[in-house]
Amino acid sequence: MVSAPLAAVRSGAPAKERLRLWIRILRASRLIEAVLRERLKTRFDTTLPRFDVLSALDRAPEGMAMSDISRFLLVSNGNVTGIVERLVTDGLASRTKRDGDRRTSIIKLTPQGKDAFAAMAEAHERWIDELLGNLPEDEARALAGTLKTFESNWEGGA
Amino acid sequence: MVSAPLAAVRSGAPAKERLRLWIRILRASRLIEAVLRERLKTRFDTTLPRFDVLSALDRAPEGMAMSDISRFLLVSNGNVTGIVERLVTDGLASRTKRDGDRRTSIIKLTPQGKDAFAAMAEAHERWIDELLGNLPEDEARALAGTLKTFESNWEGGA
């Protein structure tokens, strides 16, 4: 028996299959994002990036440094500066200096920010539920598991 | 026997499961996009949006209208204007008027654009192959199938 060519030894789907999969992932997320963006705009007069930052802050009652936010959301440092700035202007977030290190800003939700986010999060969950509604439970679970593996493989990699 | 509460009649995974899945999809695509963006920048001195437009044009040898491009890429009309403008400036694309309708521009790759894209596409496929390398073939196929169903459900919807 002749051994398989080197490329075939590689585990997993062939390259073309992976490429097609990537394009599907990309299109799916863009479609969903477009819907979310539009609804956040019309119903809450806000944007997806703002929602993302609020969402990050909401899970950190003790507050987050700017760099924590950018790392968590996978966006650049400078990006977060502008978004947080507008959230602070709108009274949804606050920035304070950390004791002992004047470089670090601690960003927190204000009570108003918490309330605003709670309303958005509730709607957001309903929207996602609607958009992914056709997905059978077992597929959802399998898909989530697969993607989780990716993430842990990539973290810190690149 | 008492009938199940209305919410439980809904087919598919529960809301929280779907929400988690969506967050995973989003993070996966952002992670991949970040890698692609960085590599396109360092190795080809270009951007992801430019690559996307070149990619769309490459599959249409007879050219595309501006609105075809934006529809295909799921981005706004005005967005495409700027990107194509820069591609034309760089000599990678050309715009001509269609006979009989002076509103419509036909955008095509120049020979230089075709060559440039061919090189990028080859690298791009390798990168995706590398990034999705751990994915077993059956999971890849399942995932792609699921996502395809979504897309067809959404097309025209929203």
Added chain:
DNA sequence: GTATGAAATTTTAAGGTTGAAATATATTCG
């Protein structure tokens, strides 16, 4: 043929995004 409305595209204003340079503060170590 002229007005009316539709279609393709561009322009505009506001905001998001990046990578790199600049700024400010902390830490380390000679």
Added chain:
DNA sequence: CGAATATATTTCAACCTTAAAATTTCATAC
């Protein structure tokens, strides 16, 4: 201490992105 180095953040220039308004051209119906 003081210099060099590292860390946290902001600023900057360039580009991307959207939604909405404006422009240009076409098609249709009087």
